[in-house]
Amino acid sequence: MSNQTVLPAKTERTRIVISVSIALVLSALDQTSVSPAMPAIGAALGDRLWLSWIISAYLLTSTAVSPLFGKIADLRGRRLVLHSCIAIFTVGSAICALAPTMAVFIGGRAIQGIGDGGLVAVVQTIIADMAPPKERGRYYVYISTLWAVSGVAGPVIGGVLAEHVHWTMIFWINLPVGAACYAVSSRALTNVPDVRRNYNLDVLGAIMVIVATMMLLLALTWGGTAYPWISLTICGLVSASLLLFGTFVWYQLQREEPFLPISVLGNPVIAYAGSAVFFSMASFIGLSVYFPVYLQLIEEFGAAASGLALVGLISGMSLGANISCRYINKSTHYKRVALLGACITALALVLLALFTGKASFAVIETLVTVAGFGSGSLYPIALISVQNASERRHLGIATAMFIFLRSLGLVVGLACLSTIVRATGIASHIGSGPSTLGGDVRAQIVDGFRWVFYAAASSQVLSILFLMRMEEKPLRGHAPGSTRED
Structure with a gap:
């Protein structure tokens, strides 16, 4: 070709x-x-x-x-x-x-x-x-x-x-x-x-990935709700998933045309960029799911108003993505804007944790919008870095693996933060309405949300560390006399 x-x-x-x-x-x-x-x-x-x-x-x-x-x-x-x-x-x-x-x-x-x-x-x-x-x-x-x-x-x-x-x-x-x-x-x-x-198509390899992923996601979905985290069902699902993933990697090494090529599986740029987005999305899910709950319990918002407050988060993400997309066309050091955005998100989450239950809604909404801006700036640059590092013949699977890690980060992040929500007592008050919250109960819930936002900030810090390790390869441009170069 x-x-x-x-x-x-x-x-x-x-x-x-x-x-x-x-x-x-x-x-x-x-x-x-x-x-x-x-x-x-x-x-x-x-x-x-x-x-x-x-x-x-x-x-x-x-x-x-x-x-x-x-x-x-x-x-x-x-x-x-x-x-x-x-x-x-x-x-x-x-x-x-x-x-x-x-x-x-x-x-x-x-x-x-x-x-x-x-x-x-x-x-x-x-x-x-x-x-x-x-x-x-x-x-x-x-x-x-x-x-x-x-x-x-x-x-x-x-x-x-x-x-x-x-x-x-x-x-x-x-x-x-x-x-x-x-x-x-x-x-x-x-x-x-x-x-x-x-x-x-490597059908057996495809089946291994789908079954192993489904078992892991079921464990994360059922853990702490349908079954205790240390139950035989959850431990068995996680163990079987890890064993099947390990078998899959061994099997791929034996194949002439594997489902997931080694050039994709072992590419450090793909690994670090995917890991950065994994932890960033695990952090983001804390805002998108639990920020409306925070507003209902602490700020006494109704369901419609708390949902509408997510406009700041979504608008911030869109603005961050737009700026990073435009920046990547003009600069050879494109990773800088992604790192800056990731650091902004981590700082905003820490401030959000510190100001939980203390600051006005305007301050909290501003911090959430800023956090969304930082998260939005990371995703396009990480995706383009993955595609830039992959061969054209593996472009589809490399892009799909990146999206897979992004989605997996959402599921893992939601499972971890939901565990914190249950452990701190927030879950028992969801849907009860703010009028039922006494002083001591409100203080307990505020502390619970503080742990949620600190956990999200910690996940964002891990995203920064992986992003720092990602190599900033020169982005390919047009080849002379052609429309496309690979």
């Missing part, structure tokens, strides 16, 4: 990137619009004890399958994966809308998660195909803006549809959106050369 690939002109590339990015609307809106409708879903389908699995089933399958779709995109082409994932997602949406029971509904959410895992990976891989790393930041601006808008609009749309129309419309609306995404992306990619390689 040639090292240079001729691609469409710049204006055509921009159109292609925007067209395929629209497919992320399915993922971005669905992740934020379902939560406000959960009470209505529980009332309609019953089995309220399983409500948490509306989110968990989606996250479990989305995380587990992302490496699989990344590998298929490397072997069989980007278009096949993109269109297959759109179809899977819309089928899952239809099942959710038609579900007669909570069990069927959760199954539909798991199918949606499978589609989501491929959508996020392949769209970012297609963008990487469209431009060399040096120029890639300008295209990732579109994604950061899309996620910011969806993060704000999703809860509003979900709440309005559930309250004034019907909760099933949250899922029915995905069918025409999915059809539009398919039509627009299909037309945009018509004249774009697709990447294909004549190797068979």
Whole structure:
């Protein structure tokens, strides 16, 4: 295969990137619009004890399958994966809308998660195909803006549809959106050369990764809730997962065309960048999940107002991502802005812990916005660093592994912070309302949140350490006389 690939002109590339990015609307809106409708879903389908699995089933399958779709995109082409994932997602949406029971509904959410895992990976891989790393930041601006808008609009749309129309419309609306995404992306990619390689998929390796990941995620989801952390079930799941991951690594060394190539598995840039994002996302989940709870219990906010307060966090992340994307196009020392952003986030989290229960809402909201800004600046630079360090033939699996580590960080972070929330007594007061909190109880909850924010800050410090170890390789640009260099 040639090292240079001729691609469409710049204006055509921009159109292609925007067209395929629209497919992320399915993922971005669905992740934020379902939560406000959960009470209505529980009332309609019953089995309220399983409500948490509306989110968990989606996250479990989305995380587990992302490496699989990344590998298929490397072997069989980007278009096949993109269109297959759109179809899977819309089928899952239809099942959710038609579900007669909570069990069927959760199954539909798991199918949606499978589609989501491929959508996020392949769209970012297609963008990487469209431009060399040096120029890639300008295209990732579109994604950061899309996620910011969806993060704000999703809860509003979900709440309005559930309250004034019907909760099933949250899922029915995905069918025409999915059809539009398919039509627009299909037309945009018509004249774009697709990447294909004549190797068979390492099915056994793929199964090992998916099963090992599912066991680990189930342990993290059930630990401390359905089963004690030191129970036989949780310990058995973790042990079996680690054993299977170890077996997978040994098996990959024996394969001529492994599911996860050694050049990806052992690449230090990919390892350090992925680890940095893993711990950064573990930190971020503390704000996105528990900051609204903090506002309800300590600041006496209602559910709607506390959700709206997340606009600062989301806006900060979008601004940070936009600035880092623009900076990476102009500087050879691109890692500086990511390090600065990570340090800003760590400092904001420490101040948030110190001011918990003492500062005004304006101060707290400002700190959360600043923390979001720092987190947003890290992700695009880490992703572009991973793609810059990988070979073109492994671009899909490298991108998918990065997204896998990002999603895994969210799950691990949520499990760890949820343990702190339960241990400090916060969990027992969630949903009780601020009027029931006496002076001593309020002080206990304030101390609990202080530990939550300190833990998030500690995770961010680990992210900084891994980011410091990541090599800052020169970003590839256009080769003379071609449109693309690899």
